[in-house]
Amino acid sequence: MSKGFKLNYLQSTIIEPFSLSGVGVHTGRAITARIEPSETNSGICFWREDIHEQNNKIQAHINNTVIALLCTRIENSDGVGINTIEHFMSALFAMGIDNANIYVDGPEMPILDGSSELIVKALLKAGQRQQKYPASYLKILKEVSIISENGAWARINPSSNLELSLHIDFPDPGIGQQKIDYSVTTSSYIETISRARTFCMLRDVENMQHAGLAKGGTLENAVVVDNGKILNEGGLRMIDECVRHKALDCLGDLFLTGMPIFGKIEAFKPGHALTLKLLHTLMADKSAYVVKTISEDVSPARGFVNLPKSAAAIPA
Ligand SMILES: [Zn+2]
Structure with missing residues (x-):
């Protein structure tokens, strides 16, 4: 059935398994995640290797998301879950x-440097293998919009690619207002999005740590802002690093549909809860989207097997 499909229309997995270790930002525990290839049509699946009595398999899917503080959490029907999956x-x-199958020995993914750069580098090294069956995509047919607290809103409209238009507005002048208009491709993600770190206000870190959260949060894995000052040595990696990180997070949450979305997402004050609410609203309206097979009629620019060498060589 795959006859006639070009290679990059097919589903992909990795070639070589690899592990990434680091602290979990909320528990402060040392955590190792091992990523292995998996079968066609299996999607992204997390396995809690520290859980033995219950079902330890958690499929990355929008139906498995639960409300969590400051991260994306998925849970199976036994209540076994995994936090902070968004950067992976x-x-x-x-x-x-x-x-891919992701085996992890704790309740959250390692935060690494707060961006997805190390994950991207490891994936490039692991290599990409095309599989037998064509991939699917979710085509948006009409506008879906939501409004949330604090004036935050989001909407999605039809598009021939995946486009993000995000606008953040923080009272701290160290972040302030930032905007990004971004048409997603693998090479542009490597160059302009993957290095953007997560960020927070110093007072929020202090409040969270008083509440027993963010135990693993340090200047090594987040940009910390205090009254207009960036506390990290070396400052920001790019002037609009914060809104770029919002794009990184948004893409991770959108992938909980299990496939690329062809649509334009616009959001004001985006965050995990807002993106997940938009996805739930979209999935509940069957007239707003259709799932199709990727074919030569669309050019999704996905995967890195055909990237030029320069695009795959991200700075050390
Ligand atoms: Zn993030």
């Missing part, structure tokens, strides 16, 4: 990996 999901999505 973002990198897997942007690199065009449809199927």
Whole structure:
């Protein structure tokens, strides 16, 4: 059935398994995640290796998301879950990996440097293998919009690609207002999005740590802002690093549909809860989208097997 499909229309997995270790930002625990290839049509699946009595398999899917503080959490029907999956999901999505098993020995993914750069580098090294079956995509047919607290809103409209238009507005002048208009491709993700770190206000870190959260949060894995000052040595990696990180997060959450979305997403004050609410609203309206097979009629620019060498060589 795959006859006639060009290679990059097919589903992909990685070639070589690899591990990434680091602290979990909320628990402060050392955590190792091992990423392995998986079968066609299996999607991205997390396995809690520290859980033995219950079902430890958690499929990355919008139906498995639950409300969590400051991160994206998925849970199975036994209540076994995994937190902070968004940066891994973002990198897997942007690199065009449809199927992978992720084995993890704790309740959250390692935060690494707060961006997805190390994950992207590891994926590039692991290599990408095309599989037998064509990939699917979710085509938006009409506008879906939501409004949330604090004046935040989001909407999605039809588009021939995946486009993000995000606008953040923080009272701290160290962040302030930032905008990004971004048409997603694998090479542009590597160059302009993957290095953007997560960020927070110093007072929020202090409040969270008083509440027993963010135990692993340090200047090594987040940009910390205090009254207009960036506290990290070396400052920002790019002037609009914060809104770029919002794009990174948004892509990770959108991949909970299990496939690329062809649509334009516009959002004011975006965050995990807003993106997930938009996705739930979209999925509930069956007249707003259709799932199609990727074919030669569309040019999704996905995957990295055909990237020019210069695009795959991200700075050390
Ligand atoms: Zn993030």
